Amino acid sequence: MSTLSVAAPARRHLAYNEDLAERIRDALTGLDAREQKMFGGIAGMVNTHMATAIVDDDLLARVGADGYEAALARGAHEMRMGERTMRGFVRVPGDHLDDDTLGEWLDIGVEIAQSQPPKSK
Numbered sequence: 001m002s003t004l005s006v007a008a009p010a011r012r013h014l015a016y017n018e019d020l021a022e023r024i025r026d027a028l029t030g031l032d033a034r035e036q037k038m039f040g041g042i043a044g045m046v047n048t049h050m051a052t053a054i055v056d057d058d059l060l061a062r063v064g065a066d067g068y069e070a071a072l073a074r075g076a077h078e079m080r081m082g083e084r085t086m087r088g089f090v091r092v093p094g095d096h097l098d099d100d101t102l103g104e105w106l107d108i109g110v111e112i113a114q115s116q117p118p119k120s121k
Contacts, residue, residue, distance in 0.1 A: 051109035057094035062109035
């Protein structure tokens with residue numbers, strides 16, 4: 001009689017810059033904010049809406065449909081999920097994020113997240 005051995009599924013490792021995550025945690029202190037695993041990284045949820053996220057070393061910033069073109073003009077890149085472009089969100093290279101610049105991107109995402117009613121549970 002043969003025995004079938006099934007390996008346990010591999011755990012997916014989240015890849016994100018922990019230093020950047022800590023800077024964002026500090027910036028969101030005092031807000032109705034929490035972290036959530038998303039996009040293979042970690043998202044900053046404010047008022048139950050995604051305001052920002054980190055994937056690898058980059059910031060995913062919520063800029064809204066109205067702020068999308070201006071964000072691209074500032075040096076951000078389109079955010080893509082597979083073949084789909086996520087308008088309203090941009091990807092900002094982590095090496096372009098001094099404290100002032102990070103704060104500017106976070107302010108935009110937080111303002112948009114706070115402008116919406118909280119999602120019901």
